[in-house]
Amino acid sequence: MTNTFSTAVKKETAVLVALINQTQPAFKVKEYLDELAFLAETSGALTLKRFTQKLEKPDVAYFVGKGKLEEIRKYVLEHQVDMVIFDDDLTPSQVRNLERELQCKILDRSLLILNIFSIRAQTAQAKAQVELAQYQYLLPRLTKMWSHLSKQKGGIGMRGPGEKELETDRRIVRDKIALFNKKLEKIDKQSATRRKAREKVVRVALVGYTNVGKSTLMQLLSKSDVFAENKLFATVDSTVRKVVIQQIPFLLTDTVGFIRKLPHALIECFKSTLDEIREADILLHVVDVSHPSFEEQINVVNATLADIDSADKPTIMVFNKIDQLMQHNGHTLNGHAHEEEVDYHPPLTLEQLEATYMGNGHHDAVFVSAAKKINMDKLKEALYEKVSDKYFTIYPNYKKTWAYY
Numbered sequence: 001m002t003n004t005f006s007t008a009v010k011k012e013t014a015v016l017v018a019l020i021n022q023t024q025p026a027f028k029v030k031e032y033l034d035e036l037a038f039l040a041e042t043s044g045a046l047t048l049k050r051f052t053q054k055l056e057k058p059d060v061a062y063f064v065g066k067g068k069l070e071e072i073r074k075y076v077l078e079h080q081v082d083m084v085i086f087d088d089d090l091t092p093s094q095v096r097n098l099e100r101e102l103q104c105k106i107l108d109r110s111l112l113i114l115n116i117f118s119i120r121a122q123t124a125q126a127k128a129q130v131e132l133a134q135y136q137y138l139l140p141r142l143t144k145m146w147s148h149l150s151k152q153k154g155g156i157g158m159r160g161p162g163e164k165e166l167e168t169d170r171r172i173v174r175d176k177i178a179l180f181n182k183k184l185e186k187i188d189k190q191s192a193t194r195r196k197a198r199e200k201v202v203r204v205a206l207v208g209y210t211n212v213g214k215s216t217l218m219q220l221l222s223k224s225d226v227f228a229e230n231k232l233f234a235t236v237d238s239t240v241r242k243v244v245i246q247q248i249p250f251l252l253t254d255t256v257g258f259i260r261k262l263p264h265a266l267i268e269c270f271k272s273t274l275d276e277i278r279e280a281d282i283l284l285h286v287v288d289v290s291h292p293s294f295e296e297q298i299n300v301v302n303a304t305l306a307d308i309d310s311a312d313k314p315t316i317m318v319f320n321k322i323d324q325l326m327q328h329n330g331h332t333l334n335g336h337a338h339e340e341e342v343d344y345h346p347p348l349t350l351e352q353l354e355a356t357y358m359g360n361g362h363h364d365a366v367f368v369s370a371a372k373k374i375n376m377d378k379l380k381e382a383l384y385e386k387v388s389d390k391y392f393t394i395y396p397n398y399k400k401t402w403a404y405y
C-alpha cells in the first residue's frame with residue numbers, strides 16, 4: 001500500500017523551529033528535530049531548514065525572539081516556504097501573531113501528528129476519533145486564518161475564511177464535537193461488547209514507540225498481512241489476530257504507536273483503541289534498539305502506559321532491529337532523517353547488549369530482528385511462558401490434562 005497523500009499532492013515545503021534550553025539541550029533538540037522532520041516527511045512535506053534558538057522560555061507573543069523571527073521571515077520569503085513547524089505547542093495568540101508576521105501556515109507538533117493520524121485512519125472508529133481530536137484542538141485556535149475543516153483538503157494544516165465567518169465556524173466546530181462524541185459513544189459500546197466476548201481468552205498487546213516494528217512482528221507471529229511501513233504512525237487502528245504457540249491460543253493486538261508529546265486530545269479520543277491495551281493480560285513492549293534515542297522512547301512509552309493505567313502488566317521487552325546494530329558502521333541509521341551522520345552507538349555485540357539489559361533488571365527481555373527473522377524462537381518461547389501461565393489460570397482443569405499427557 002502506498003501513501004496516496006504524498007504522491008497525489010505536490011510536496012509542500014517546511015522549515016522547523018525549536019528552542020534550546022536547560023530542559024532540552026542542543027543534542028536532544030537535534031533528535032527532536034530529526035523526529036519532527038520525519039513527521040513532516042510522513043505527512044508529505046519537505047524540510048528545507050531548521051532554526052534553533054537558545055531561550056529558557058518561549059516568547060509569549062512569537063515563541064522565538066525578534067531577531068530570530070526576522071531571520072525566519074527572510075528565509076520563508078526568499079524560499080517561498082509553505083509552512084513553519086514548531087516542535088512545541090503554540091498558544092492561539094502565538095499562532096495568530098506568527099501567521100501575520102510570516103504569512104504562511106503555522107503548525108506545531110500536535111497539529112502535525114493529528115494530520116498524520118487523519119491520513120492514516122482507516123476504520124470508522126479511528127476516523128471519528130481523529131476528527132474529534134482535530135476539532136477539539138481547533139476550537140480554541142480558530143482565527144481568521146484558520147478554517148472550516150472542509151477546506152483542509154488543500155494541504156497540511158488549515159487556512160481560512162474571513163473574520164465574520166469566525167463565530168459561525170466556532171458554532172459548527174462545537175456542534176461537530178458533540179456529534180462525534182455521540183458517534184463514538186455508540187461505537188465504544190459496540191467495541192466493549194466485542195471485547196467482552198473475548199473475556200475467556202488470553203490477550204496480548206504489542207505496544208511501543210511509533211515505527212519500532214510492531215506491525216512487522218504482528219505479521220510474523222500471526223502470519224497475516226498487516227500494514228507496515230517506514231513511516232510514523234503506519235498503524236492508527238488496532239488489529240486483532242488469533243495466534244497459537246505450542247497449542248496454546250491467544251489474541252494478539254497491534255496498536256497505535258506512541259510518540260513524545262502525543263497530543264492529549266488524541267489520547268482521550270483514542271480511549272477505545274487504547275482499551276485494547278488496558279484490557280490486555282500481557283504486553284509486548286517493542287523497542288527499536290537501533291534508534292539513537294531508544295531509551296528515551298522506552299520512557300515515553302512507559303509514561304503513556306502509566307497514563308492509561310497499564311504500567312504494571314506482565315511485560316516482555318522486545319528489543320527489535322538488532323540487525324542494524326550488528327552491521328552498524330556509523331552511517332545513517334535505519335532511514336532516520338539525520339542531517340549529518342553521527343556515530344551514535346559503539347558497535348556492541350548482541351551478548352554485550354543482552355548483558356547490559358538483563359543486568360539492568362529487564363528480566364523478560366528478548367533481542368530480535370523482525371525484518372531479518374533473528375531470534376524469533378526466543379521471543380516465541382518467552383511468549384509461550386507468559387501466555388501459558390495465564391491460560392492455565394483461566395483453564396485450571398486443562399492444566400491437569402495437559403500435565404498428565
Ligand SMILES: Nc1nc2c(ncn2[C@@H]2O[C@H](COP(=O)(O)OP(=O)(O)OP(=O)(O)O)[C@@H](O)[C@H]2O)c(=O)[nH]1
Pocket residue numbers: 208209210211212213214215216217227228229230231232233234235236256257258320321322323324334368369370371372
Ligand atoms: N532493519 C530493520 N528494520 C525493521 C525491523 N523490523 C521492522 N523494521 C522496519 O521498520 C519500519 C517500521 O515497521 P512497522 O512494523 O511498520 O512499525 P510499527 O511499530 O508498527 O509502526 P507504527 O504503526 O507507525 O507505530 C518498517 O520499515 C519495517 O520494515 C528489523 O528488525 N530491522
Ligand SMILES: [Mg+2]
Pocket residue numbers: 214215216227228233234235254
Ligand atoms: Mg504499525
